[in-house]
Amino acid sequence: MAYSKQRELILKTVLNNRIHPTADTVFSLLKPDHPELSLATVYRNLNQLAKQGLLLKIPVPNGADHFDGTLEAHYHMICEQCSQMVDVPKEYVPEFDSQIAEKTGCAIHSHTIVFYGLCESCNRTPHASC
Amino acid sequence: MAYSKQRELILKTVLNNRIHPTADTVFSLLKPDHPELSLATVYRNLNQLAKQGLLLKIPVPNGADHFDGTLEAHYHMICEQCSQMVDVPKEYVPEFDSQIAEKTGCAIHSHTIVFYGLCESCNRTPHASC
């Protein structure tokens, strides 16, 4: 993988922010200081970094994919008000996969859990813009 | 909700098939016998039926929404080969929500678990078209 300034910036943006940004969020954060940057480049690099295992790509039903610098498998929560994604303090349970595989004859490779609700700040101030 | 022939057909299609069809699948199943049917009508009715609680809408990361005639909360598995969705024999665990809510100060309303792997038939015959 040949070095590129853009990829470095994109990776840094995901790692240095505890938010789980979408491609568009990364783009918006970088665009002001890097006006030549293209959204396509952001998508390409986020996908590539995820493929290399440097980031986690978290696809979200009915919404843009989020990217996460935390590499260990874990679960997420999406705020129904501000669409922000946060990590959930629940230990990952790899045994779920084998339990299902055993019962069904399917080959289970992984699973995701997504919680829906209001994030801490939206829960406190329901009408804030977050 | 005023009766319509189209809605009846769409609902029947979801209920009578144990597959969890997408809007497009429903459309394809009905189109041959109902050439005038519009995909927009299928989307509108599936969403409406889900809102009325007659169906479950199952949004899927990076894929089309599936619709399910089984109303009790339950979990799903998506086949990575044929994209078919199947129910998973794992009891729904509503306590997950309150556990997370308690630990975080978020208001958790619901959660979904999606398993990824190969469905039974794809697992047996890896190269079949399903």
Added chain:
DNA sequence: ATAGGTGCAAAGTCTTTGCGCTTAA
């Protein structure tokens, strides 16, 4: 030199929506 990366704009997938016509109640 050349494989890989970039920006741009076009295309692709899934879904919703505006509008004029039709139909159930």
Added chain:
DNA sequence: TTAAGCGCAAAGACTTTGCACCTAT
């Protein structure tokens, strides 16, 4: 008759891709 529903085509959100140019190695 009138609110609800339909078909069609356009638009919207998110993402990928083709292409000509640029850059790290």
